Amino acid sequence: MTDAAIIPLARPSTRDEEWRYADPAFLAQADGAALAQWRVLEVPAGETRQEIRTLLPGGDGSVDRLRVRVGKDGRFAMFVTNAGAAYSRVEVEVTLAEGAHFEFGGVTIGGGDNIQEFVTRTIHAAPGATSNQTVRAVQWGRSTGNFLGRIEVARDAQQTDAAQNFRAILLEKGATANTKPELEIFADDVKCAHGAAIGALDETAGFYMAARGLPPEIARKLLVRAFVADAFAGIADEATREAMLDQALSVLGDAV
Amino acid sequence: MLKIDNLHATVGGTEILKGLSLTINAGEVHAIMGPNGAGKSTLSYVLGGRPGYEVTEGSVTFNGQDLLALEPHERAAAGLFLGFQYPVEIPGVSNVQFLREALNAQRKARGEEPLSGGDFLKLAREKAGLLRLDMEMLKRPVNVGFSGGEKKRAEMVQMGILDPKLAVLDETDSGLDIDALRVVGEGINAIMRKPDRGVLLITHYQRLLDYVKPDRVHVLAKGRIVTSGGPELALRLEQEGYEAVAA
Numbered sequence: 221m222t223d224a225a226i227i228p229l230a231r232p233s234t235r236d237e238e239w240r241y242a243d244p245a246f247l248a249q250a251d252g253a254a255l256a257q258w259r260v261l262e263v264p265a266g267e268t269r270q271e272i273r274t275l276l277p278g279g280d281g282s283v284d285r286l287r288v289r290v291g292k293d294g295r296f297a298m299f300v301t302n303a304g305a306a307y308s309r310v311e312v313e314v315t316l317a318e319g320a321h322f323e324f325g326g327v328t329i330g331g332g333d334n335i336q337e338f339v340t341r342t343i344h345a346a347p348g349a350t351s352n353q354t355v356r357a358v359q360w361g362r363s364t365g366n367f368l369g370r371i372e373v374a375r376d377a378q379q380t381d382a383a384q385n386f387r388a389i390l391l392e393k394g395a396t397a398n399t400k401p402e403l404e405i406f407a408d409d410v411k412c413a414h415g416a417a418i419g420a421l422d423e424t425a426g427f428y429m430a431a432r433g434l435p436p437e438i439a440r441k442l443l444v445r446a447f448v449a450d451a452f453a454g455i456a457d458e459a460t461r462e463a464m465l466d467q468a469l470s471v472l473g474d475a476v
Numbered sequence: 477m478l479k480i481d482n483l484h485a486t487v488g489g490t491e492i493l494k495g496l497s498l499t500i501n502a503g504e505v506h507a508i509m510g511p512n513g514a515g516k517s518t519l520s521y522v523l524g525g526r527p528g529y530e531v532t533e534g535s536v537t538f539n540g541q542d543l544l545a546l547e548p549h550e551r552a553a554a555g556l557f558l559g560f561q562y563p564v565e566i567p568g569v570s571n572v573q574f575l576r577e578a579l580n581a582q583r584k585a586r587g588e589e590p591l592s593g594g595d596f597l598k599l600a601r602e603k604a605g606l607l608r609l610d611m612e613m614l615k616r617p618v619n620v621g622f623s624g625g626e627k628k629r630a631e632m633v634q635m636g637i638l639d640p641k642l643a644v645l646d647e648t649d650s651g652l653d654i655d656a657l658r659v660v661g662e663g664i665n666a667i668m669r670k671p672d673r674g675v676l677l678i679t680h681y682q683r684l685l686d687y688v689k690p691d692r693v694h695v696l697a698k699g700r701i702v703t704s705g706g707p708e709l710a711l712r713l714e715q716e717g718y719e720a721v722a723a
């Protein structure tokens with residue numbers, strides 16, 4: 221009998237749709253039971269919860285899975301900087317009751333061989349719920365930034381308004397970004413918007429800034445800061461927002 | 477101040493400048509006029525060091541320094557200002573933030589102390605007032621949502637704040653109505669008409685030269701200066717056209 225036959229819990233592999241951009245090497249040595257763990261959060265009707273997290277560089281990688289149920293007219297907001305090392309996955313599954321809202325802002329930023337990803341599953345289970353997701357990826361070296369966003373709209377979830385936007389900047393050749401928006405809509409009175417763009421830093425803006433005396437590294441910092449700021453625009457408290465931006469930008473110091 | 481000697485430059489493998497020579501002394505305003513495709517914008521980009529604009533022959537000396545050996549941001553710190561024909565929009569970066577970073581980067585490169593936030597705002601307010609640009613606009617992202625005229629006035633506010641030794645202004649007059657043209661012209665005079673400054677105006681038309689009187693006018697055609705003269709040359713061009721004068 222081989223070892224594989226006695227593993228109690230099947231580990232995900234990159235053949236699984238939700239793990240298709242994951243790091244196979246990380247999955248191969250991971251503890252299947254640990255990967256199957258979810259944190260659970262209940263947002264009571266009419267209440268608001270916010271989760272703000274930063275995954276700093278260093279370590280052997282991590283998988284964080286959060287399952288949230290938002291009660292009627294409740295609101296859940298999540299803002300994450302994923303600058304994690306190796307394979308760093310932040311996954312969130314949100315089920316929205318009537319009139320509830322889910323706000324998500326995510327930034328992947330890093331170099332090296334890192335694979336940094338967000339996986340979201342937003343379930344509009346009842347009428348009148350809204351969701352808004354903004355993800356920005358800044359990658360260099362041979363790193364990868366991923367965003368898999370699945371939106372499900374149930375049959376009676378009329379007047380759903382769901383928006384999803386992903387943009388990536390690749391600072392060097394060799395860096396990668398992947399996105400996979402997935403919409404599964406069973407209601408007919410629904411607004412779903414999604415957009416995605418992957419590109420390089422604006423060279424025209426770079427020269428304009430240089431012509432005013434800004435060295436390339438400062439110009440790049442300003443441009444990247446403006447770029448990732450979209451993801452944190454939903455953070456109401458300015459000091460918190462600025463701190464998140466500063467923290468994300470501090471990682472850029474390692475870039476070429 | 478600026479000495480361009482036998483400058484040849486290519487863009488995408490095509491030679492655009494074909495032996496251009498020009499000297500600007502301190503205290504002088506020069507105008508370069510010429511038809512579309514003569515190489516006017518190429519000249520400004522070559523002086524600014526834009527990637528993709530390759531110098532194949534010749535030299536450019538700026539206050540005794542080899543300008544072409546400097547990176548674009550080093551040229552700015554050395555006192556060169558490039559006014560863009562199409563000022564670039566930078567979403568998410570405010571004018572105030574952009575210009576303060578730029579000014580302090582230049583000061584640092586020159587071994588000067590950075591300007592404090594308060595002193596910078598005072599300076600910005602003064603220059604915005606000179607160009608009659610609402611200070612509120614400087615709090616908005618760089619050139620985003622600005623009209624053509626506002627962009628050009630904002631360029632001149634930038635010039636006022638950065639206080640260069642030599643300004644190369646590429647069609648700063650395009651997109652301006654008569655009133656804005658006068659404001660921009662007076663701004664150029666106030667900021668740059670000084671004994672230790674120089675200006676190179678690149679323009680299609682005579683009209684900006686009514687406000688900013690040039691000491692010398694040059695006609696650029698097919699990548700080189702074909703004729704030079706005093707301010708009267710601009711009037712002749714306006715009346716007779718480039719073909720007649722440059723022939």
